[in-house]
Amino acid sequence: MSAPADTSAGAPDPLAVAREALAGTRTWLVGGAVRDRLLDRVTKDLDLAVDGDVEAAARGLGRAARAAVFPLSEAFGAWRVVAREGAWQADLAPLTGATIEQDLAQRDFTVNAIAEPLAGGDPIDPTGGAADLAARRLRMVSPGAFSADPVRVMRLPRFASELGLEVEVGTLAAARLDAPRLREVAQERVFAELRRVVGAPDPLHGLELMGQLGATAAVLPELDALRGVEQSAYHHLDVHDHTLAVLAETVALEGDPAAVFGPERGERLRELLAQPFSDELSRGTALRFGALLHDIAKPQTRGVMESGRVTFFDHDAQGAELTREILTRLRTSEKLRAHVAALARHHLRLGFLVHERPLTRRDEHRYLRRTTPVEVDVTLLSVADRLATRGRKSDEAIAKHLDLARELIGPALAWESGERPLPLIRGDELADALEIPRGPRLGTLLAELEAAQYAGEVSTREQAVEHARAALAAAGDGE
Template sequence: MSGASGDPLALARDALRGAPAWLVGGAVRDRILGRATNDLDLAVGGDVEAAARALGRAARAAVFPLSEAFGAWRVVGRGGGWQADLAPLGGETIADDLAQRDFTVNAIAEPLAGGEPIDPTGGVADLAARRLRMVAPSAFASDPLRVMRLPRFACELALEPEPGTRAAAAKEAARLRDVAQERVFAELRRVIGAPDPLHGLGLMQEIGATAAVLPELEALRGVEQSRYHHLDVHDHTLAVLAETVAIERDPAALFGADHGTALSELLAQPFSDELTRGTALRFGALLHDIAKPQTRGELEGGRVTFFDHDRQGAELSRAILTRLRTSERLRAHVAALALHHLRLGFLVHERPLSRRQVHGYLRRCQPVEVDVSLLSVADRLATRGRKSEEAIAKHLDLARELIGPALAWEAGDRPSPLIRGDELADALGIARGPLLGELLGELEAAQYAGEVATREEAVDHARRVLDERARVAEG
């Protein structure tokens, strides 16, 4: 953007000319790093509400209180293209304010009117050294959520936490249990959505954050699997996440240019909870085997089993995301990924698939038919035990066969009913109820398979199904 009409920083400078105000936090940090940002954080040494309303008038933007307790206000540009958060100084001076921040890289200010950076804690030097360092030893004790901000900034910005900062975070990690869980999730989603989420998860484990935030993930450690796996459940889960990230970055590498473009567009779609659909898939990868510890068993001869871990995993995934106060949409999505992540693998042994079998897969997995197909591939690629190369090749062949129909189904290319339910019930002389629903499902499968194409054929087919059921019932 350029010009005061669209540049939020220029708008703020014009609207707050003469007011004691400073650009602070991530906006300064990202400018130094050369990262594009349209979000501003401003520390105001006067009436924050008046400053926010002045900026709102200048930009013809929405203005509302962000935190009554802390006196913060937010201004959101038209169309949501930018936002500015304005807060009172945390102390008498800007130096006092910066001394209360979390990390030195976030404790840099610039006078809004322009001028040299104000950097009392050496944040500019830390950025140059790619170092993440706490402002003060009390940083984590004053706000335990900062424990989660450590891995978030480390993996988002490729910064390395220095040893003293790691140790101080570890001392306060257990207190994450007492923080509002929606705030914890807001940081966790940034870790999982980062360019290198495994680095962030590794730091979470090292400082004790995982045990406080995702104890179920910690419980996967040491859970050994069958000879077809080369890793325990925990390390396999991280490997699946790594494969998911690789697929998200370049789906064409596995699925070809045509499908790759469609998959990239789908995974980039905004989802819920400020996630993309790709990041939602990453959460599915992280939780797909979450119920394996509670379902592990051994048969005679030592064969390891995890019967029902898909269904129980769906329930546990939902419970975890409920605890983290996510949206129902994300809970349902991740639960469906856990529930259906084995289906494509089961079909490998039934090839060649009929059109009916393809329909059955799509219908059962809906609305995650594309997402769970990708998850199944990541899961298979991360399983490198006995006969893995042969198994991976077969799985990929089937996934490539199904991904086109799955994308088409996702786009709405599916059979339109040849007959309404009430019309079918009248034609067959049956009541509305479960049987009618089953017949409509059978007609959709038959239509997808090319077995019926007209209303009359649909009614005849349904009548034959009823007659066959009656013969079977009579014995």
């Protein structure tokens, strides 16, 4: 079997390295690595099943590749080898049965139950995985596949959305039976699959499958709770379907930001969204989570005024809190929790500014300061949110919103990259010049000076001191 190797320029083929390092060891390339080779997909991950001493095999491969080696699972005896700069990695595990055929019989889906002798030879495919791949079909290896590990229920929508596979009817029914058990397993394992669903080329297909399986109710019940929550006349969808529409617009914007922001800024945005973020997510996928959770508190904040107008007062602030709770439950990093919560907290700010145009430099500074460190990301989220809102007067509202977003995206990109003027005076120097103590009042004055400097109102140290002195006097603190 031949397929493109995932190597950097001049780097050796990891499969060739593994074959040489593990010569004489009964080892098979298994699972996703074989599947992706059959699909002519480039892969950075090798999965190897070893009939023998797994640790010795891993350390031998690590020495040959000059790579890092560490245990992956003490319970299952698995080890991981990671090449320098993450060029590739290999997971080595012992056979889970007496033979490779018995090992494959315990896997999740037939497309992942294909093996190839590392030394070379014909594929071993006892469950018909190659035929299922050719038919674009996702089928369980056995009726007990999901009861053996309920996390496989989440792997179903992940593989379906990542690989564009249609789920076999019996597999769908079997997964549905075990979906409620997703609440019982380690939530970091659940999130590891959820992030792949959300980051897939077609996340809406994966989320739709999660809903059909009952997995959403177990993993993200707050998302299920958005169904049927009606909105104002300015919306054409309930909160659930609006959320999915915002996600769709986010995916489109991630793929082609130039369509909204032009080629130069579009390229900068594309590069920024492709950056690694945390939790094995790109910054773009983190933005997708922001889209998924930005209105998550609308059910608990919904109200109806005497006039009949539907309101969701404070859903941004409460949404930030609920977002943090959800991601904490899913055991994500603090970095991701804070980032996505900030997206929920600030997703309305740009829309409010539409009614305050033309903006002053101080208005611009206030927006950037309040939305830091998500000033770029939340601007994009607001665009996706606005594009997905097509009720009363939507065309006019969208045009105004996009016009303002284009005005602010340049300053936001500059702010994010650190292109800000250096302070004209240090805090201790200002305190001494004004003969005031260090404390909250000094912090307020420094913030005022930053805004004044951004607006072009002061440009020298002397002007900064006099501006601060005037601010003190205006506040009644000049004595």
